[in-house]
Amino acid sequence: MFAEFGYGVLLVGFIVTIYSGVAAVYGVTHKSAALVESARRAQLLTFPLITLSSLILIYLLVNNHYEVAFVYEVTSRSMPTYLKVTAWWGGQAGSLLFWSWLLAVFTSAVTLRKWDRDAEFLPWVIVVSSVTLAFFLGMIVFYENPFTRFWLVNGNVMPSMFSPSAVATVFTPQDGQGLNPLLRHPGMVIHPPMLYLGFVAYVVPFAFAIAALVTGRTDDRWTRITRRWSLWAWLFLSFGIVLGGRWAYDVLGWGGYWGWDPVEIASFMPWLTGTAFLHSVMIQEKRGMLKQWNMILIILTYALVIFGTFLTRSGVLSSVHSFANSPIGPFFMGFVTLTLVTSVALLIWRWPLLQSETEMKSMLSREALFLLNNLLFMGILVVCFWGVIYPLISELFTGQKVTVGPPYYERATGPLFAGLLFLMAIAPLSAWGHSTIQTLGRALWKSFALAAVVTILLTFTYTQNIYALVGFFLVTLVLSATLYEFWRGTRARQKSQKENFFTALTSLMGRNRRRYGGYIIHISMALMAIGILGIELFQKETQGTLGQGESLNIANYTVTYRELASWNSPGEGVNYTRSVVDIYENGIYLGQLAPRIDFYYDAEQNMTIPGQRSTLRDDLYILLLDWQPVSTMGATFKIYVNPLVNWLWIGSLLFLAGIIFAAWPDHDPAEEPARRNAARNSQQTSAAD
Amino acid sequence: MRKNILVLPLVLILGALFTGVVLAQENLPTDDEVNAIARELYCPVCENTPLDVCPTEACRQWRELIRLQLSEGMTEQEIKQYFVDNYGARVLAEPPRTGLNWLIYILPPVMILAGAFILLSSFREWTKPKSVEAGTDEEREASLEKDDYVARFEEELKKRK
Numbered sequence: 001m002f003a004e005f006g007y008g009v010l011l012v013g014f015i016v017t018i019y020s021g022v023a024a025v026y027g028v029t030h031k032s033a034a035l036v037e038s039a040r041r042a043q044l045l046t047f048p049l050i051t052l053s054s055l056i057l058i059y060l061l062v063n064n065h066y067e068v069a070f071v072y073e074v075t076s077r078s079m080p081t082y083l084k085v086t087a088w089w090g091g092q093a094g095s096l097l098f099w100s101w102l103l104a105v106f107t108s109a110v111t112l113r114k115w116d117r118d119a120e121f122l123p124w125v126i127v128v129s130s131v132t133l134a135f136f137l138g139m140i141v142f143y144e145n146p147f148t149r150f151w152l153v154n155g156n157v158m159p160s161m162f163s164p165s166a167v168a169t170v171f172t173p174q175d176g177q178g179l180n181p182l183l184r185h186p187g188m189v190i191h192p193p194m195l196y197l198g199f200v201a202y203v204v205p206f207a208f209a210i211a212a213l214v215t216g217r218t219d220d221r222w223t224r225i226t227r228r229w230s231l232w233a234w235l236f237l238s239f240g241i242v243l244g245g246r247w248a249y250d251v252l253g254w255g256g257y258w259g260w261d262p263v264e265i266a267s268f269m270p271w272l273t274g275t276a277f278l279h280s281v282m283i284q285e286k287r288g289m290l291k292q293w294n295m296i297l298i299i300l301t302y303a304l305v306i307f308g309t310f311l312t313r314s315g316v317l318s319s320v321h322s323f324a325n326s327p328i329g330p331f332f333m334g335f336v337t338l339t340l341v342t343s344v345a346l347l348i349w350r351w352p353l354l355q356s357e358t359e360m361k362s363m364l365s366r367e368a369l370f371l372l373n374n375l376l377f378m379g380i381l382v383v384c385f386w387g388v389i390y391p392l393i394s395e396l397f398t399g400q401k402v403t404v405g406p407p408y409y410e411r412a413t414g415p416l417f418a419g420l421l422f423l424m425a426i427a428p429l430s431a432w433g434h435s436t437i438q439t440l441g442r443a444l445w446k447s448f449a450l451a452a453v454v455t456i457l458l459t460f461t462y463t464q465n466i467y468a469l470v471g472f473f474l475v476t477l478v479l480s481a482t483l484y485e486f487w488r489g490t491r492a493r494q495k496s497q498k499e500n501f502f503t504a505l506t507s508l509m510g511r512n513r514r515r516y517g518g519y520i521i522h523i524s525m526a527l528m529a530i531g532i533l534g535i536e537l538f539q540k541e542t543q544g545t546l547g548q549g550e551s552l553n554i555a556n557y558t559v560t561y562r563e564l565a566s567w568n569s570p571g572e573g574v575n576y577t578r579s580v581v582d583i584y585e586n587g588i589y590l591g592q593l594a595p596r597i598d599f600y601y602d603a604e605q606n607m608t609i610p611g612q613r614s615t616l617r618d619d620l621y622i623l624l625l626d627w628q629p630v631s632t633m634g635a636t637f638k639i640y641v642n643p644l645v646n647w648l649w650i651g652s653l654l655f656l657a658g659i660i661f662a663a664w665p666d667h668d669p670a671e672e673p674a675r676r677n678a679a680r681n682s683q684q685t686s687a688a689d
Numbered sequence: 690m691r692k693n694i695l696v697l698p699l700v701l702i703l704g705a706l707f708t709g710v711v712l713a714q715e716n717l718p719t720d721d722e723v724n725a726i727a728r729e730l731y732c733p734v735c736e737n738t739p740l741d742v743c744p745t746e747a748c749r750q751w752r753e754l755i756r757l758q759l760s761e762g763m764t765e766q767e768i769k770q771y772f773v774d775n776y777g778a779r780v781l782a783e784p785p786r787t788g789l790n791w792l793i794y795i796l797p798p799v800m801i802l803a804g805a806f807i808l809l810s811s812f813r814e815w816t817k818p819k820s821v822e823a824g825t826d827e828e829r830e831a832s833l834e835k836d837d838y839v840a841r842f843e844e845e846l847k848k849r850k
Contacts (some may be wrong), residue, residue: 254742261737360815368812375808379801390793398789403731405782412797543720606744
């Protein structure tokens, strides 16, 4: 009953979505404001409809309706309620519904905004949104239905939405299979919704970009309207990626945060184009340049967002054969191809209208350096995209399966990331329009000198690894140049406004949120780079089997195996095996850690939970791999020492804070008239020009 | 008297066991030696998972196979070749540099260089001096000597007041 109703509501939502797109096109081509308004209301209606079907699914999940195949696959009786709710996005069908719900939320929010100045955009924004939403709803309604039920037919159980025959009866298993234990970690509970928020939010700026292309408006309107959308999309995508890294670190048991896995890369690629877009759109706003390139970037970001969802949901990464067998794989590829071709065709059609308004005068101007920044981001994108795609091409054309693993990515992207760090240091100190070696050098020489001194000191005290030294030089350069920028701005304001340092600093940042939020992000990137350099270049590991009282040594640490206990927790459906080890550093006792293994009955799967001791200097990370309870009470441990890795997490938090700072709306009422006057003045100025 | 008789065989048996264990262990490669190779080989069954961290029973057996091969004197290269011969190229961390696989190594730098070339051409196009720009050398020099940053900053402050 609930399943049928949920499916019915979804179907209505699908039809309403198609109607809104068709009505919008008809409305604009037949110049009917009433039809456009009707399309807008239909778009709004998708939100309550998809919300209702989603709530029904959550109801089924929470109340153990195992006759519903999706509920059976991702939940079990022993799972706590909150995990049953979050199982919504724990499987294929539910996650597609979740994606659709988010899109309905965002498109409804967009249609609610004031459209006075942008009425010509509205129908085309609706078209793009409804095409995207209809695509996802269509896949759910026709192929990946979360409301499919089990039916008993002639002694066999088969899944179907509706009764397959007159004699069939609904079949209800006693319990479900349970969610994959790896997905029960808090980081992995939150990671998909963050990622999807980022993915789906990028549909909005793309929709406005397409509207600008179709209507032929060449001003900055679409980028200004969607500026905050792009920032929030970037925030959630970044947060999702960081959470994914933290989850990998905490539960996958390989002592690292990033494995260059195709699923990870799927979320990283739209982040790359999104980041490039955030930088190049500033050039468009400041200098009237790069309108064509910004269109390319937002089109690429949208395509990569759909592609990323496709990569993680279609099974193509296992094999091209499973791709061919997957019901939704070909549809995803068709949709990405169709939208990409249409977008590029529109762009080509409007190409002449999007010429630069001004010229670039210097290779060291800020806009030139931003362009170089974009080139490096695109270089990393090419490496990632090709690394993900090539195994499929190889299998398709030669039948040979290959793995493209970390060595390929690290070798190729390392220099590009180094280049980005360098640009991160010098670009903010360059000037719009024109910079020279002299002016840039004047601004940068102190930072260079400091970075050189720090690097020399590190040579004597920490490492002679050339990659590490180059990395630390660049990190110091970014930190000192960026902090210098804060200092210079504050000093200038102090002089002109007669304020004390702290007041001047907070006023400066408050009035230039975007810029100083960006600088905070740059600082956080440098901190993350410290953590990445530490764990990538200096990680140590060892593994051994210990009897009780025996020890393993690694770096300056000694790990002594003390005891092991194993017990059942029937209410949780888990068997715990917990070891206790003593930790010494240079002979000094530091305390105990308790690495353990959790065995989940329903999934029949182990999950290793490391014991971790975290400091700014390093992480001591211990895994219990195996134990022999009968013969010798021996246990096998794997131990990692991950130097500096916690700067990665500190940098990640600062990174998110920086984005929030940059994206936070300015709501100073006194500022409003001033901004309007400034806008009017700038319009008059540009008219005069 | 009776107790002494029973203890003696037990001691002998335990002694033999420990001796055997010690002797066996002295010849076996350590977990670290096995993992150094396993880390660079990928599970033939589960995608994108190195052998050293793969939790399945099959991977555990493959690691023990590596240990056995090391103890028999095989080199790292020979062990890797064994796995490629038996399970295909996908066990390697990177595609072998043969045939179509060269594309994975050549295409990214080619495309990055192409991007750099396009960028350079655009720069040249954009920096072409216009005929209308007839500023004097003196004016240009004067503008360069200004502290661009402070001037621009003060200008922005005035606008925001």
